[in-house]
Amino acid sequence: MVIRFLEQVGGYFILLKKVFSRPEKPYVYYKQTMHEMVFLGLNSIGIISIISFFMGAVITLQTAYNTENPIYPTYLIGLGCRDSILLEFSSTIAGLILAGKVGSSIASEIGTMRVTEQIDALETMGVNSASYLILPKIIATLLFNPVLTLISISVGIVGGWIAGTSAGVITSQDYIYGIQYAFIPYYVTYAIIKTLFFAFIIATVSAFHGYRIEGGSLEVGQASTKAVVHSSILILLFNVILTQLLLS
Amino acid sequence: MIRVEKLNKAFNGKPVLEDISVTFEAGKTNLIIGRSGSGKTVLLKSIVGLHEIDSGEIWYDEKLFSKLEFQEKKEIRKQIGMLFQGSALFDSRTVEENVRFPLDMFTDQTFEEKTERVNFCLDKVNIKNANSLFPSEISGGMKKRVAIARAIALNPKYLFCDEPNSGLDPLTAILIDELIKEITDEYSMTTIVNTHDMNSVMKIGEKIIFLSDGVKCWEGSNKEILDSDCTTLNDFVFANALAKQLRKSSL
Numbered sequence: 001m002v003i004r005f006l007e008q009v010g011g012y013f014i015l016l017k018k019v020f021s022r023p024e025k026p027y028v029y030y031k032q033t034m035h036e037m038v039f040l041g042l043n044s045i046g047i048i049s050i051i052s053f054f055m056g057a058v059i060t061l062q063t064a065y066n067t068e069n070p071i072y073p074t075y076l077i078g079l080g081c082r083d084s085i086l087l088e089f090s091s092t093i094a095g096l097i098l099a100g101k102v103g104s105s106i107a108s109e110i111g112t113m114r115v116t117e118q119i120d121a122l123e124t125m126g127v128n129s130a131s132y133l134i135l136p137k138i139i140a141t142l143l144f145n146p147v148l149t150l151i152s153i154s155v156g157i158v159g160g161w162i163a164g165t166s167a168g169v170i171t172s173q174d175y176i177y178g179i180q181y182a183f184i185p186y187y188v189t190y191a192i193i194k195t196l197f198f199a200f201i202i203a204t205v206s207a208f209h210g211y212r213i214e215g216g217s218l219e220v221g222q223a224s225t226k227a228v229v230h231s232s233i234l235i236l237l238f239n240v241i242l243t244q245l246l247l248s
Numbered sequence: 249m250i251r252v253e254k255l256n257k258a259f260n261g262k263p264v265l266e267d268i269s270v271t272f273e274a275g276k277t278n279l280i281i282g283r284s285g286s287g288k289t290v291l292l293k294s295i296v297g298l299h300e301i302d303s304g305e306i307w308y309d310e311k312l313f314s315k316l317e318f319q320e321k322k323e324i325r326k327q328i329g330m331l332f333q334g335s336a337l338f339d340s341r342t343v344e345e346n347v348r349f350p351l352d353m354f355t356d357q358t359f360e361e362k363t364e365r366v367n368f369c370l371d372k373v374n375i376k377n378a379n380s381l382f383p384s385e386i387s388g389g390m391k392k393r394v395a396i397a398r399a400i401a402l403n404p405k406y407l408f409c410d411e412p413n414s415g416l417d418p419l420t421a422i423l424i425d426e427l428i429k430e431i432t433d434e435y436s437m438t439t440i441v442n443t444h445d446m447n448s449v450m451k452i453g454e455k456i457i458f459l460s461d462g463v464k465c466w467e468g469s470n471k472e473i474l475d476s477d478c479t480t481l482n483d484f485v486f487a488n489a490l491a492k493q494l495r496k497s498s499l
Contacts, residue, residue, distance in 0.1 A: 028352050112339075121336040124296050124408075125350050126325035 012208050018130040019138070019204075032136040040102050040137065041144030045151060047101060048094055052085075052152040055093065056159030059084050064169035077170045078178020081160040083187070090152035091191040092239050095198035098145065099231035103206040106137055107227035110210030111220040119211070134207040138200065145199035146192045153191065190246050197242060198235050205231045249274045250295060250406065250438055255304035257287075257294055264290050265462045268304070275436040277429055277452045281443055282459035283484060288442040289333070291459065292410055295440065296328060297321055308406070326354055329399030331409040335391040337383040337398070343370070344379035347398045354402060369397040373427060389420035393427070400431060407432065407439040413448055421445060425452050446485060449473065458484065 023029045063080040110133055113119050122129040157179055164170040170178075206227035213219045250272040257265040265287045272278040280288045293299045295306055297313065306314040308324050316324070337346050347369050351362045370379070373393040383391055392412060399407060409428060413421035429452045432439040443449065449456060453470035458481045466478045473485060 025353055116334055116339075117332040117336040118338055120293070120298050121330065121332060121338075123298060124325060124328055124330040125353065126322040126328075127353055 011212065012204070015130055015134075015208055015211060016204060018128065019134045019207075021128060021131055023131060023135065024127060029132070029136055032132070033139045036136045036140035037144050040105070040140050041148065044098060044101060044144075044148055047097065048148050048152050049155045051097055052090065052094070052156040053159035055089050056081060056085060056156030056161075057163030059089070059156075060160035060164040060175075061167060061169065064164060064167070073174075074170050075174040075178035075181060077164060078160070078175040079181050080178075081164075081175075082157060082179040082183070085153055085156040085160075086187040086191055090149050090156055091194040091198065092235065094149055094152045095145075095195065095202070095235045095239075096232055098141075098148070098198070099202050099206075099235060100228050102141065103202045103227045103231045104224040106203060106206040107210040107224045108220055110134070110207055111213040111223045114211065114213045115216050115220060130211060134204070134211070137207060138203040141199040141203040142196060145195050145202075149191055149195040150188075153188075193246060194239065194242050197238050201234045201238065202231050205234060249307075249309055250440070251305075251307040252291075252295065253305040253307070255291070255294060255306065256302045257290055257299060258302055263462055265294065268459075268462075268464050270457050270464060270467065272438055272440050273455060274438045275432065276439070276454040277432050278438070278440045279443060279449060279453040279456045280440065280459060281449055281453075281456055281484070283444065286459040287462040288444075288459055289410055290462075292408055292440060292442050296330060296408055297325070326402060327405040329396075329402070329404035329407045331392065331395045331399050331407075331412055333411040333414055335383070335388075335395040337391055337395055339383055342380050342382055343375065343386065343394050346383070346394060347401050350398065350401045365401060366397075369401050370394070372400065372431070373397045374423075388415050389417075389424070392416065392424055396424075396427060396431070400435070403435065405437060407437045409439070409441040411442055411444075413443060413445045418447065421447065422451070428452060444484075446488075449485075460484075 060077060060081045063077045063084075064074075067074075067076055067080075110119075113133070119129045119133070122132060161172065161175050161179075164175050165172050209223040209227040209230070210220075213223050252268055252270050252272075255265055255268040256263070268291060280291060282288050290299060294301050297306075301314055304314070305312055311320075311324065313321065313324055337343075338349065341349065344363075344366055347366045348362055351357060351365060355362070357365070366379075370376070373396050375390060375393055375397065378386060378390065378394075383394070386394070396412075407428070412424050412428060416424065425448050428439060428441060431437065441448065441452070450470050450473075453473070456466075456468055456470065456473060457464055458466040458478070460480045466476055466481045468476065473481070476482060476485075
């Protein structure tokens with residue numbers, strides 16, 4: 001089992017070396033990156049927005065019910081919602097959601113290309129298939145996931161405001177005061193840094209599982225599952241490491 | 249010309265190809281025939297470098313391909329066109345984009361020049377009014393023809409076809425065979441075709457090698473194949489009922 005694990009880790013880094021070799025035709029890679037930005041990034045805005053909205057709503061309501069004591073000023077609900085979303089939810093939870101959506105999509109797309117010999121076709125032509133298929137996905141997720149995180153933060157805070165004011169647990173004025181109170185801009189930087197790490201993990205781990213498939217459609221499904229599981233575990237692990245490094 | 253010398257290949261210790269030596273001649277349609285699992289596809293993929301060989305040599309004209317570095321291999325690969333068993337067209341690209349792909353990657357032609365070349369190649373394989381269709385919207389025979397168009401887009405010196413007739417009706421299969429032969433003759437390519445279709449063997453097999461359990465058992469042409477003494481080859485050639493009956497009546 002240890003040997004298999006080491007083989008996987010070794011294989012992952014060998015693949016990364018192949019991915020980061022000099023592109024054959026930068027213009028083709030640029031076009032492919034734009035395509036991936038739409039496919040992996042723009043198409044994820046909907047799900048990220050929906051989840052963030054409800055996440056913000058729930059955080060606000062839960063904070064409100066846990067701070068019912070009159071000694072706590074109500075604007076703390078807004079502050080709590082903002083910091084929870086900034087520090088954890090919009091980067092880590094969004095990362096986990098994207099590991100499911102984007103990760104499985106990358107693994108199954110590359111895996112299907114492998115089993116239908118499309119990757120062999122690229123190699124036969126003399127194209128570096130790993131770089132051509134994976135590098136644009138890495139660039140696209142690195143560029144677009146921070147945007148998704150910023151969208152998630154904004155929508156989450158709006159979700160909290162709508163839920164809080166609709167449920168009557170906080171006034172609009174208090175909520176807006178709370179989200180502005182003791183704001184630390186570094187928290188946004190922290191969220192973006194985490195997102196960048198998570199984006200790299202999602203794109204490369206998923207691509208690795210898809211690229212190494214041997215077999216047929218059954219293996220494509222298995223690789224897709226492994227991609228999501230392994231990406232999620234690594235996201236959680238790096239969440240701890242990065243939190244310690246960036247906030248201590 | 250492609251020359252293979254004493255090629256050996258095993259998977260997980262199990263030999264799949266043993267001591268294969270053969271010369272595939274330029275300007276001819278060279279066929280590799282044999283039963284399913286005899287090692288045809290492994291041989292073809294080893295020749296194009298998709299499988300690392302265990303021992304032996306593969307020569308592309310005067311270049312020892314099997315010992316070249318990645319970049320040098322890449323240069324030879326640009327002269328290779330390959331038709332895969334399942335066509336291997338890129339699902340996310342249209343017919344036109346599929347044929348344009350090698351031109352985008354390896355030429356500095358203008359968009360108009362590339363479009364002209366794409367249309368020429370599609371015309372060559374008799375595909376009309378399908379430029380904007382996706383692979384999922386065309387038939388199996390059309391997919392094979394588009395894959396041939398893509399394979400010849402860069403005017404290759406070497407053409408490889410892995411089971412070009414699999415999954416096709418007999419008439420479409422004949423059309424594909426004729427197309428491969430026509431292209432080979434016209435551009436003097438070294439063409440290697442993997443097949444177990446006896447119609448193809450008789451129609452285009454200028455040079456044939458027969459593989460059985462990873463070993464080369466026979467070599468000759470379509471004119472000699474019916475008179476062979478090799479019993480494994482005869483079992484393969486006269487496998488179907490009609491062929492058996494014809495042979496019986498001729499004896």
